[in-house]
Amino acid sequence: MRMHKKRNLEPRMQACADLLIARGKPCPNVKEAAETFRALVDYSDLFGNGNPVHLEVGCGNGGFVAEMAKRHPEINFIAVEVCSNVILTAMERIKEERIPNVRFLNTPAEILCCYLPEGSVERIYLNFSTPLPQQGYVKQRLTSPRFLAIYKALLKKGGDIRQKTDSEAFFEYSLQQFAENGFVCSEITRDLHASEYVADNVVTEYEKHFSDQGLPIYAAVATWTGEE
Numbered sequence: 001m002r003m004h005k006k007r008n009l010e011p012r013m014q015a016c017a018d019l020l021i022a023r024g025k026p027c028p029n030v031k032e033a034a035e036t037f038r039a040l041v042d043y044s045d046l047f048g049n050g051n052p053v054h055l056e057v058g059c060g061n062g063g064f065v066a067e068m069a070k071r072h073p074e075i076n077f078i079a080v081e082v083c084s085n086v087i088l089t090a091m092e093r094i095k096e097e098r099i100p101n102v103r104f105l106n107t108p109a110e111i112l113c114c115y116l117p118e119g120s121v122e123r124i125y126l127n128f129s130t131p132l133p134q135q136g137y138v139k140q141r142l143t144s145p146r147f148l149a150i151y152k153a154l155l156k157k158g159g160d161i162r163q164k165t166d167s168e169a170f171f172e173y174s175l176q177q178f179a180e181n182g183f184v185c186s187e188i189t190r191d192l193h194a195s196e197y198v199a200d201n202v203v204t205e206y207e208k209h210f211s212d213q214g215l216p217i218y219a220a221v222a223t224w225t226g227e228e
């Protein structure tokens with residue numbers, strides 16, 4: 001679906017600057033940036049407290065992170081989204097609702113290590129990450145080994161990834177990648193909304209779209225053991 005650039009994008013982004021940790025890429029080459037550039041955040045400066053940090057990668061319009069942050073004021077949330085046009089809606093929502101425990105990275109997930117200290121994150125949410133075809137695009141999937149290596153660097157030992165998706169093929173691929181890369185999977189369900197795990201579930205924008213069509217939602221927790 002083609003999305004029109006939001007009106008007054010730049011001044012509106014500017015108005016939310018206090019919520020934004022970083023935007024764009026520090027240099028045109030993502031690989032070079034990931035390896036060389038460091039501007040690590042100090043969470044106490046950022047949030048004014050030492051609460052645990054949870055990350056959402058690909059937050060879209062921010063409905064999930066807004067609801068989670070309201071339910072869990074004892075957690076600090078960082079929402080990552082590559083597309084400025086999309087993250088703007090999320091940031092404006094957090095600003096308008098004056099939710100104090102969310103900050104944003106408008107950067108590709110590939111360069112998370114430029115901004116977030118190693119071993120500093122307790123949980124990563126991957127909600128309806130673009131499934132992308134296995135043929136030709138597998139490395140761009142957000143559960144491919146190169147992304148799992150980034151998450152492992154960021155996660156504390158015993159921290160976890162919580163994945164939800166509408167794509168069975170992407171889900172099965174992800175379970176395999178988690179298992180092959182030092183994660184232990186639990187709470188696996190191929191129909192989240194009919195499962196015992198639905199009680200605390202916060203529905204995302206994409207999740208509502210798919211479940212309104214009667215499609216099952218696949219979900220799992222992948223815990224980082226700290227062992228390869």
Ligand SMILES: C[S@@+](CC[C@H](N)C(=O)[O-])C[C@H]1O[C@@H](n2cnc3c(N)ncnc32)[C@H](O)[C@@H]1O
Pocket residue numbers: 057058059060061080081082083086107108109110127128129130204205206207
């Ligand atoms: C299908 S949408 C899901 C949005 C939201 N999580 C939900 O469930 O409603 C996937 C989002 O991930 C973002 N995204 C895709 N690849 C990304 C990457 N490498 N880094 C950061 N964000 C990414 C896209 O721009 C898009 O907004």
